[in-house]
Amino acid sequence: MTKNAYDFNNLNPSATVIRRLDPLVIEKPRAPIHIHTYGGETRFFKGLAEGRLWGTYCDNLDCDPSGREAYIHLPPRIYCPDCLEKMEWQDITDVARETARIHTHITVLNPGAFNRVAIPCQLVSIEIEGVATVLMSQLMGAEPEIGMPVEPVFNTSNPTFTILDLAWKPR
């Protein structure tokens, strides 16, 4: 991994770049690195690198609304949003392979800075049987359509350990 060439902890004041003299406009460079934890969601992001899709569900029988047909949360949640009991993990890779469909989709042509997905990027929202939520993700190698059956593709060879390790292709 390459680092920036100059040390941001020791900026040289004489290196100030002036953009404009009146009004006086100067550059203020920085490139801080954040150390970010996935905490309790670690299983999800490690799972992508292992080719598995993990959701969570609430097994508290007193949770209201309970007995729902679609009960799995994807993105996973550590605590149930209704009763705040800790949720259980469930591997939903196979059901995603069999039932996932595109709920909605768009094409991103002009991404923001620091974007790492290939442009144009097909952004899709994915509905899966038994899942109460609609995951945002990316589609590979096809023109998306609402209702299109899709299956997950995992980046297991050189994982980024981000949501970009998951994509979908037509089924």
Add this chain to the structure above:
Amino acid sequence: MIKFTERNLAPPKQMRPVYVVAAGHSDFRKRYPEKKTEELCVEAFRMLALENDLKISGIQELKGYIHSAFYGHFADHFGDQLLGEALIHDRLGLDPLGNVGIKTGGATGGSTVWMAANAVASGYSDCVLALGWERMDEVDTWTGNHYISTAADKDFETELGHIYTGYYALMAQRYWKTFGKSSDAFRRTMSKIAVKNRGYACSNPFAQGAARLTVEDVERSPIVADPLRFYDCCLMSVGASALLLCDEKTAYRLSDDPIRLFIAAGSHTLRTADRRHMDIPLLPAELDNTDVKRHYMDLYGDGETEPYPGFTGFLAARIAAHYAYNMCGIYDPMEDLDLVELHDAFTISDIQTYEDIGLRPYGSGPDYIESGDAYLINPNTGEPGRLPSNLTGGLIGCMHAVGATGIMQVGEIMWQLQNKWAKFHAPEELWERFGKEKPADFEDLQVQGARRGLAISHAGVGSHVTCSILMRPEALIKK
């Protein structure tokens, strides 16, 4: 939470009436190197103090009334200044009064008004300043888009393109395909909103995005995230806006024409992914309308065909309107209101909001534009429109200096209800103050006889929404 109790949805209470008496803005620009943020905030406050016919000898007398201050500033990383509220408070010379910074994304301005109003309503303060700003020009547009995208879930959304417009467009596409049937007519309605709002901005000296566009101009503009094109999207802005809120006694001491303010807020999940199907919270007029209720059953049923609010509605806007209407007695907003300022972050979210706040039933939003109701002068009939929207130009035509936006909207509605629109938009001196020439095709956008207005301030892909309702005191519905 997808189940609500009556307690959850009880109409909010103000323990005593809240009034707005004065407002002020800086002008708004994409880039504003000529002035520091502090200068823009002081200028907005000076306009509030000196140009609203307040019964005071000058700024120092007004400062003698203010008891606490609420500052709206969303993005510390844009402005590159933490604790900006302390800096602005100092430049306004309001130490040692208590103050607080408020941030709820795009709804920051609305939330600031909400908190300020609650301070008056509770009895904590008799006179309160709400002031908001944003500085979005320290970085280029694409870094700006990245910064905005960090207001999505950074692990599950931001990585996917670093572009908020994309996250919005997923909703837009679903709405378009479901309710718009992907039709050219629906695309044209979206374009008409951009044409309308950019056009109204031409008569607003504060506005940044004035342009006389055609539907074709909008449809030829570059795609940002399909179906949203450049002109479907709001502006990125630098500027400030201020509002003065008072209890009844102080309001009439300071002003001969104070305006009543009711305000409420709603919320929904940050990630659109997490929006589970639920029953529609019905607005007052919908509760009595069996046709609408049947229509909603057909549209959503048990959520098998289309979940509610899913990707087609904003629950936060619906809930904010639900609270606000029940708080002040609005039954049918089309009948009871005279103008609105909506949060047109995107043309399509503007249409979705028409439905969320009951200007049209779900699925029929485009009719608000196509009927001509949304215009000052209905283009179909040449008669006054029923409920003109975004006469400032809105976020598409005027500005979206995030922390200022919701405050600007409320201030502009107040001026309309005070019949002072011309005073704050027509004078050539005002145009010159902002380095502009008053255009030859300037239009008078005062809504004649306006008594009640509404403003919606909206964050995220619908994470926070406030609904402000302003009424002339003689036009209250709930006594």
